[in-house]
Amino acid sequence: MSDTPAHVRLDGHALTLVFACARDGAARLIHAGAKLPAGEDLAALDTAGARGRHENQPDVPPVAGLLPEAKHGLMTSPAVVLRRGGARLTTDLRLARWEATHEALTLTLRDEAAQIEAVLHWQIGAGDVVRCHTVLTNHGTAPLEIEQLASLALPVPARFTECTSYAGRWASELHEHRRTIAPDGLHRKSHGGKPGFDGGNWLLLHGPGQEVLGAHLAWSGDFITRLECDSAGAGDGTALLQLAASWQPGEIMLAPGASRATPPALFATADHRSALARAFHAHLRDDVLPVRKDWGPRKVHLNSWEALGFDLSEDKLIALAEDAARLGIERFVLDDGWFGGRRNDQTSLGDWLVSPDVFPNGLGPLIARVHALGMDFGLWVEPEMVSPDSDLYRQHPDWCLHAPGQERRTMRGQLALDMARTEVRTYLFERLDALLRENAIAYLKWDHNRDLFPSRPGQTDGFYALLDRLSAAHPKVEIESCSSGGGRIDFGVLSRVHRVWPSDNNDAIERLRIMRAWSQFLPLDVLGSHVGPSPNPITGRRLAMDFRAKVAIFGHMGVEADPARMTDKERATLAAHIALYKQWRGVLHSGALWRLAHPDPNVTGMMVTHMGRALALVAQTAFSPVFDAAPVRLAGLEPDARYRVTLPEPWPPRARHYLAAPEQWREGLVLSGTALMTQGLALPLTHPETAWLVVLERLPQ
Numbered sequence: 285m286s287d288t289p290a291h292v293r294l295d296g297h298a299l300t301l302v303f304a305c306a307r308d309g310a311a312r313l314i315h316a317g318a319k320l321p322a323g324e325d326l327a328a329l330d331t332a333g334a335r336g337r338h339e340n341q342p343d344v345p346p347v348a349g350l351l352p353e354a355k356h357g358l359m360t361s362p363a364v365v366l367r368r369g370g371a372r373l374t375t376d377l378r379l380a381r382w383e384a385t386h387e388a389l390t391l392t393l394r395d396e397a398a399q400i401e402a403v404l405h406w407q408i409g410a411g412d413v414v415r416c417h418t419v420l421t422n423h424g425t426a427p428l429e430i431e432q433l434a435s436l437a438l439p440v441p442a443r444f445t446e447c448t449s450y451a452g453r454w455a456s457e458l459h460e461h462r463r464t465i466a467p468d469g470l471h472r473k474s475h476g477g478k479p480g481f482d483g484g485n486w487l488l489l490h491g492p493g494q495e496v497l498g499a500h501l502a503w504s505g506d507f508i509t510r511l512e513c514d515s516a517g518a519g520d521g522t523a524l525l526q527l528a529a530s531w532q533p534g535e536i537m538l539a540p541g542a543s544r545a546t547p548p549a550l551f552a553t554a555d556h557r558s559a560l561a562r563a564f565h566a567h568l569r570d571d572v573l574p575v576r577k578d579w580g581p582r583k584v585h586l587n588s589w590e591a592l593g594f595d596l597s598e599d600k601l602i603a604l605a606e607d608a609a610r611l612g613i614e615r616f617v618l619d620d621g622w623f624g625g626r627r628n629d630q631t632s633l634g635d636w637l638v639s640p641d642v643f644p645n646g647l648g649p650l651i652a653r654v655h656a657l658g659m660d661f662g663l664w665v666e667p668e669m670v671s672p673d674s675d676l677y678r679q680h681p682d683w684c685l686h687a688p689g690q691e692r693r694t695m696r697g698q699l700a701l702d703m704a705r706t707e708v709r710t711y712l713f714e715r716l717d718a719l720l721r722e723n724a725i726a727y728l729k730w731d732h733n734r735d736l737f738p739s740r741p742g743q744t745d746g747f748y749a750l751l752d753r754l755s756a757a758h759p760k761v762e763i764e765s766c767s768s769g770g771g772r773i774d775f776g777v778l779s780r781v782h783r784v785w786p787s788d789n790n791d792a793i794e795r796l797r798i799m800r801a802w803s804q805f806l807p808l809d810v811l812g813s814h815v816g817p818s819p820n821p822i823t824g825r826r827l828a829m830d831f832r833a834k835v836a837i838f839g840h841m842g843v844e845a846d847p848a849r850m851t852d853k854e855r856a857t858l859a860a861h862i863a864l865y866k867q868w869r870g871v872l873h874s875g876a877l878w879r880l881a882h883p884d885p886n887v888t889g890m891m892v893t894h895m896g897r898a899l900a901l902v903a904q905t906a907f908s909p910v911f912d913a914a915p916v917r918l919a920g921l922e923p924d925a926r927y928r929v930t931l932p933e934p935w936p937p938r939a940r941h942y943l944a945a946p947e948q949w950r951e952g953l954v955l956s957g958t959a960l961m962t963q964g965l966a967l968p969l970t971h972p973e974t975a976w977l978v979v980l981e982r983l984p985q
């Protein structure tokens with residue numbers, strides 16, 4: 285029987301978590317939300333939220349605690365499933381001790397009979413984001429298999445009654461689906477060996493008004509997201525959210541004395557979605573991204589993919605680099621096609637040697653020219669893959685994922701390497717390390733264009749091990765995580781890389797939605813955002829350069845098109861926007877993001893504020909049903925401060941004629957924060973594909 289619980293509180297900036305800890309029993313989370321006053325009576329708080337036993341419960345009502353097990357009549361899916369000798373263990377993990385600091389709690393649970401220990405770590409980090417993980421140790425004398433172990437099992441405060449989950453596909457990532465948290469709950473599980481385009485590793489829960497809770501599993505492999513409505517199994521109405529890595533059978537075997545930590549899961553609550561975005565952004569910037577302070581401003585990229593595809597030669601690339609430099613580009617990225625016999629996507633993955641057909645003198649002359657033009661150099665790689673038509677495959681046909689005796693089915697003409705094998709990782713490290721030592725490469729675009737099948741244990745651990753070893757050897761090389769666009773985006777990979785590629789879709793209308801969706805969790809500094817060609821190769825849509833360029837500014841800007849195929853006017857427009865990006869990236873990449881609301885659902889607005897300066901993007905994608913679209917109301921300003929408001933040029937070609945007082949917009953209007961946030965700005969937003977940038981500068985009092 286457990287003692288009277290002790291109460292422990294953790295405090296963040298505006299958040300308090302309160303736990304009731306019963307020795308030899310369970311730990312319960314009794315408050316997760318607004319910061320409580322210092323003297324709050326935590327025992328009284330516990331009593332105020334407690335329920336008496338009702339008719340249809342076991343005589344001793346089960347307590348789910350923070351690591352629910354299949355015991356005592358608890359009907360929820362267990363957060364921990366273990367096996368020994370092939371048989372499932374019936375565990376009884378009880379709270380043995382806990383240690384707390386102001387913002388972190390460690391709970392040690394033990395099952396003496398099964399000789400298992402589970403340690404739950406809860407920590408309030410930057411942005412008041414709560415970070416949780418579990419470490420399980422096998423103290424027995426026989427091996428122990430972890431079939432499932434949740435990183436987080438969160439009893440959802442009952443005020444959250446709706447959820448937004450995500451769905452998506454290649455080139456159309458992260459569509460929101462909002463619904464009531466219904467009795468059948470939500471069960472998501474990925475199978476492709478990575479989170480995938482549909483963002484099942486991200487979730488929003490909605491409370492009264494605009495209150496929101498965001499949750500995420502920081503893991504680049506398969507995940508399980510489970511929201512179950514009735515954790516006590518007796519209609520008590522409590523929802524339980526579990527986030528866990530989805531491991532293969534037999535993947536996690538603990539020898540006697542061995543431990544395994546889950547990946548972290550994160551959650552945060554906020555008064556509204558903009559505040560939640562800022563919480564995740566602060567957390568990523570301060571607690572997750574590697575050595576951010578050393579990077580300097582995010583350079584403008586030009587990537588060769590949508591300019592040249594596989595049609596590469598030293599001359600063409602040098603011409604492209606020269607055109608790029610004239611636009612103000614700062615980093616030239618050579619995408620796919622530079623190695624082995626890779627003249628199309630059906631060959632040569634794994635042969636990471638510079639192709640003598642394309643570069644008779646190696647990459648040296650191209651890199652020297654790129655440097656002479658004032659840019660640095662980046663290179664595309666896809667290390668975890670192998671083409672059946674490659675020297676690597678011919679030498680090591682057993683290095684790929686395969687089921688013995690079965691057909692090896694390809695995807696995009698390729699197979700995946702078995703990253704759990706040490707010799708595979710050693711080979712890849714040696715090839716990549718040599719490339720980075722032999723060439724002045726500042727940036728790697730690390731791609732991953734195939735689902736992982738047949739599945740094999742250890743892929744994600746192997747991927748992390750390779751990335752970690754390479755980064756340790758080359759700490760100054762920036763890395764982007766790309767997976768045919770946004771197929772592998774999570775805080776696990778982002779603790780190792782510097783940016784992600786949110787989508788292969790550069791169509792600015794699609795990108796607006798995709799960027800808005802990702803920026804719910806990720807700051808603009810890590811979201812690659814490129815100006816693509818027109819017509820767009822994926823959607824076929826033609827969009828004016830002005831619109832494409834304005835949309836691309838709100839991210840880590842780049843160009844993925846051939847300047848030689850643009851008109852002079854387009855090049856001038858693009859160069860002007862690149863200059864604007866350089867002027868404003870300090871704000872965009874350090875500031876606070878605000879999602880702007882507008883009555884027209886086809887108007888997307890975002891703005892970033894930083895130290896009295898702000899830049900907003902307001903974009904209309906459809907033809908407005910009214911001539912005069914509603915004014916855009918800004919956000920995040922100091923109500924009593926006065927701001928100079930300007931519309932930086934170039935202005936959108938058609939809409940500019942509808943501006944009432946162009947000269948005044950050029951010189952600047954001075955308005956209070958209150959006026960800007962309540963009355964707003966009447967921007968011409970009637971025509972489709974119109975975007976405005978708005979600059980705000982706070983004036984001295």
Ligand code: DGJ
Nearest residue numbers: 589619620766768769788
């Ligand atoms: C998929 C990526 O998402 C593209 O940007 C490009 O790098 C291609 N792979 C190259 O094969």
